[in-house]
Structure formats: structure tokens, C-alpha cells
Amino acid sequence: MSPVTHFLIGWTLANSVPSLDKRERAIVTWASVVPDLDGLGIIADRLTRTSTHPLNWWGEYHHTLCHNLGFALLVAAIAAVLARQKLKTTVLVFISFHLHLIGDLVGARGPDGDQWPIPYLLPFSRSEHLVWSGQWALNAWPNMLITAALIGAALIWARQRGFSPLEMISTRVDAGFVRAIRARVPLRSAA
Numbered sequence: 052m053s054p055v056t057h058f059l060i061g062w063t064l065a066n067s068v069p070s071l072d073k074r075e076r077a078i079v080t081w082a083s084v085v086p087d088l089d090g091l092g093i094i095a096d097r098l099t100r101t102s103t104h105p106l107n108w109w110g111e112y113h114h115t116l117c118h119n120l121g122f123a124l125l126v127a128a129i130a131a132v133l134a135r136q137k138l139k140t141t142v143l144v145f146i147s148f149h150l151h152l153i154g155d156l157v158g159a160r161g162p163d164g165d166q167w168p169i170p171y172l173l174p175f176s177r178s179e180h181l182v183w184s185g186q187w188a189l190n191a192w193p194n195m196l197i198t199a200a201l202i203g204a205a206l207i208w209a210r211q212r213g214f215s216p217l218e219m220i221s222t223r224v225d226a227g228f229v230r231a232i233r234a235r236v237p238l239r240s241a242a
Contacts, residue, residue, distance in 0.1 A: 052154040052194055057083045059201035060154060061147045062216045066208055068143065075140045077219045078130050082147040085126055086155075089116035114155065119173035123148045152181070158194045160186045210236055 052060075061083025065076040092108025099106045116122070127145045134140035152169055160166050168180035187193055209215035210232045217225040 052151075052158050053189070053198070054084055054087055056194060056198045056201065057087065057151050057154060059198065059205060059216065060150050063201055063204055064143060064147050064150065066212070068139065070136070071140065071143075072135065073214075073218060075134050075136060078133055078140055079143045079147050080216070080219065082126055082130065082144040083151045086117045086122065086148060086151045087113075089113050089118065114159075114167040115170055115173070118152060118155065118169050119171055121174040123152075156181055156183050156186065158187050158189065158191065158197075160188045160191075162188065162190070206232060210238065 058080060061080035062076070064083070065071055065079035071079065090109060090113045092106070092112050095106045096109045123145060126148055127141050130144035131137050131141040152171070155167060156169060166182055166186050168182040170177065170179070171181050172179050205216055209229050213229055215225055215228050215232075217228050
């Protein structure tokens with residue numbers, strides 16, 4: 052799945068628990084994106100592709116370094132340190148991280164039909180790799196439908212709750228976005 056979809060999945064999970072504050076929502080949200088840190092090798096690959104020693108970090112490490120139980124435990128431990136509601140946030144971070152893995156398992160097949168197996172038990176074991184034969188392509192309609200539904204949920208919640216995923220970028224931008232949504236679809240006043 053795309054990083055945007057992963058982000059929206061994490062944000063939706065974070066907002067399913069109304070008692071989380073802005074910081075904890077951000078921690079839970081980013082836990083659904085952070086496994087893709089191992090995909091940043093693509094930058095080095097592109098920069099060295101015409102050199103005498105091109106790198107293949109993306110091919111070698113994407114879905115390996117950060118798509119596993121060991122990294123999930125590290126991310127959860129960091130969340131436990133950073134969160135105020137430690138247990139609740141840490142459990143949600145662990146779930147959010149795993150939603151990323153599930154999303155990749157079901158919807159991240161490459162355009163050439165290649166699947167990305169997930170070495171889930173790393174670094175504890177190299178024996179098992181998760182793969183699903185029904186994995187759909189990254190640009191398949193189910194991914195687009197999921198993303199559209201998550202955008203719809205974010206818009207509804209922004210109107211109702213007064214904040215959107217933009218709160219993690221800028222409070223001012225988020226407030227303007229919420230005002231714009233509420234101007235087009237006003238909240239009903241209690242009669």
C-alpha cells in the first residue's frame with residue numbers, strides 16, 4: 052500500500068480512541084508509516100544507478116529491515132517512552148504497525164507481479180516469510196477504494212471533532228481546513 056494509505060490507516064486507528072491527545076494520535080499514526088523507512092534506500096539507488104558501483108539498497112532491504120517483529124517491538128518501546136497514556140498508546144502503536152504489515156501483505160504486489168515477502172520473525176528467526184498468493188497490485192482498485200474511504204472518514208471526523216490529519220503538520224493549517232469543511236457542511240446546532 053502507499054505511504055499515504057498507511058498514514059490514513061494509522062490516523063483512523065488513533066482516532067478510534069477518543070481519549071488520546073494530539074501527541075499520542077501522532078505516535079499511533081506514524082507507527083503505521085514507519086515500517087517504510089527501509090524503503091528510503093531507493094534514494095541511494097537512484098543517486099548511484101549510473102555509477103560504477105550502483106547500490107541496490109531498496110531491493111535488498113525494503114520489507115526487510117523495518118517490516119518485522121523486532122522493529123515493531125522497538126517502535127512500541129519508543130512509544131511507551133514518549134506517550135502519556137503509556138499502555139493504551141503502546142498497544143495501539145503495536146496494532147498500527149501491524150496494520151501496515153497486513154496492508155503490505157494484501158496489497159503491495161509490484162507491477163511485474165513480484166511479491167514482497169515479509170520476514171516477520173526477524174531478527175529472532177529467518178525461517179518464516181509472510182506472503183499471500185492473493186496479494187493485489189499496489190495500484191489495484193481495492194487500494195484506491197480503501198484510500199478513498201479513509202479520506203472520507205478523515206473528512207467526516209474533521210468536521211465533527213475539529214481536527215484532521217493536518218494537525219500533525221500545522222495547527223494553523225488544520226484549523227483553516229476544518230473551518231473550510233464546516234463552512235461547506237455546517238454542524239447541526241442542538242435545538
